[in-house]
Amino acid sequence: MPCAALVVLSLCSSPSKLEAAPEVAPSGSPSASASAAEAAAYAQPTNLTVLPKNIPAAQLKALMKRYGEELGVQCGHCHVEDPESHHVDYASDDNPKKQTARLMITMLSDINTKYLSQLGDPRYAAHVTCGNCHQGQTDPPAFESTNRQ
Numbered sequence: 001m002p003c004a005a006l007v008v009l010s011l012c013s014s015p016s017k018l019e020a021a022p023e024v025a026p027s028g029s030p031s032a033s034a035s036a037a038e039a040a041a042y043a044q045p046t047n048l049t050v051l052p053k054n055i056p057a058a059q060l061k062a063l064m065k066r067y068g069e070e071l072g073v074q075c076g077h078c079h080v081e082d083p084e085s086h087h088v089d090y091a092s093d094d095n096p097k098k099q100t101a102r103l104m105i106t107m108l109s110d111i112n113t114k115y116l117s118q119l120g121d122p123r124y125a126a127h128v129t130c131g132n133c134h135q136g137q138t139d140p141p142a143f144e145s146t147n148r149q
Contacts, residue, residue, distance in 0.1 A: 072134070073138055
């Protein structure tokens with residue numbers, strides 16, 4: 001399940017508008033223990049340095065899912081994942097891509113709150129998100145002009 005690249009979205013769109021019910025696998029299913037561990041990680045998130053420390057678990061999970069979709073990645077892209085057990089350590093900072101994600105979250109927040117909001121133009125009312133540039137890809141596709149002369 002994509003948890004998304006870190007927490008890039010809460011600052012792209014209002015965290016108060018994000019809602020998602022935690023998903024828990026039925027007992028006895030192969031993914032029940034993984035889902036239980038994921039639910040525990042979301043229940044008491046730690047090491048949130050860019051996102052609000054009091055973000056509700058359901059909003060954090062929805063945000064992570066959206067990041068994953070917008071970048072086309074799974075949780076292990078930014079978070080440390082054990083290759084054998086597939087257990088994800090969400091709090092660990094050992095994956096350098098997590099710091100990159102934090103910087104991107106901050107950049108999006110600045111774009112949306114410091115710059116676009118000052119324009120006063122309703123065309124810029126919709127916030128910029130990771131998907132605007134990444135378009136579902138880990139690396140944003142290169143721009144190709146249609147007006148080449």
